[in-house]
Amino acid sequence: MPRRSPVIVITGTPGTGKSTHAQLLVQESPVPLQHINVGELVKMQGLHDGFDEEWQSYTVDEDKLLDQLESPVSEGGVILDWHTSDVYPERWADLVVVLRCHHTTLWDRLETRGYPLKKIQENNEAEIMGIVCDEARESYQPGIVVELESNTLEDMEENVARIVTWIEQWIKDNENSGMDNENSESE
Numbered sequence: 001m002p003r004r005s006p007v008i009v010i011t012g013t014p015g016t017g018k019s020t021h022a023q024l025l026v027q028e029s030p031v032p033l034q035h036i037n038v039g040e041l042v043k044m045q046g047l048h049d050g051f052d053e054e055w056q057s058y059t060v061d062e063d064k065l066l067d068q069l070e071s072p073v074s075e076g077g078v079i080l081d082w083h084t085s086d087v088y089p090e091r092w093a094d095l096v097v098v099l100r101c102h103h104t105t106l107w108d109r110l111e112t113r114g115y116p117l118k119k120i121q122e123n124n125e126a127e128i129m130g131i132v133c134d135e136a137r138e139s140y141q142p143g144i145v146v147e148l149e150s151n152t153l154e155d156m157e158e159n160v161a162r163i164v165t166w167i168e169q170w171i172k173d174n175e176n177s178g179m180d181n182e183n184s185e186s187e
């Protein structure tokens with residue numbers, strides 16, 4: 001069954017603004033969207049093999065995670081918000097948004113969040129090197145991956161407006177392709 005609403009992956013180094021973007025997008029979207037904060041889901045549903053004290057993060061059980069996400073993704077109308085995007089099957093994503101942030105701004109945001117220094121440094125380096133972006137580009141067709149700046153509130157409003165326009169187009173395209181299928185079936 002084709003999806004009636006798209007699946008949007010929002011990824012980026014921690015602190016680039018994924019959750020904030022996702023929350024605004026839920027409000028602005030022309031179709032209902034469910035925001036899944038994948039990191040929170042892993043924690044709340046125990047989809048992990050324990051907590052890594054050194055890195056202050058959970059060791060994710062990917063099979064359990066994918067099982068949990070399968071049903072909402074197949075329904076569509078979902079935002080998958082996580083700092084990595086290469087775990088999902090490629091067919092899941094209709095759009096992959098990679099948020100980017102200036103590294104000094106990111107440092108401040110992660111400091112405010114109370115991250116340990118080592119974790120701030122690691123994420124800061126990852127952002128400078130564009131690790132999350134490279135990973136997204138290696139995992140998906142280039143046409144569905146979009147890199148957006150997320151330094152200011154203006155950036156965020158523009159980004160969300162762009163994604164809303166993309167959703168409107170996706171809905172139109174998919175209504176049309178649904179009609180094409182019906183026509184070709186009746187021929």
Ligand SMILES: Nc1ncnc2c1ncn2[C@@H]1O[C@H](COP(=O)(O)OP(=O)(O)O)[C@@H](O)[C@H]1O
Nearest residue numbers: 014015016017018019020109150151152153156
């Ligand atoms: N484009 C932006 N402009 C200003 N502040 C932002 C922007 N994006 C995120 N922030 C702020 O940065 C912090 C981290 O954002 P968050 O959405 O939690 O990041 P992530 O989900 O990627 O870890 C929050 O305090 C948020 O308000």
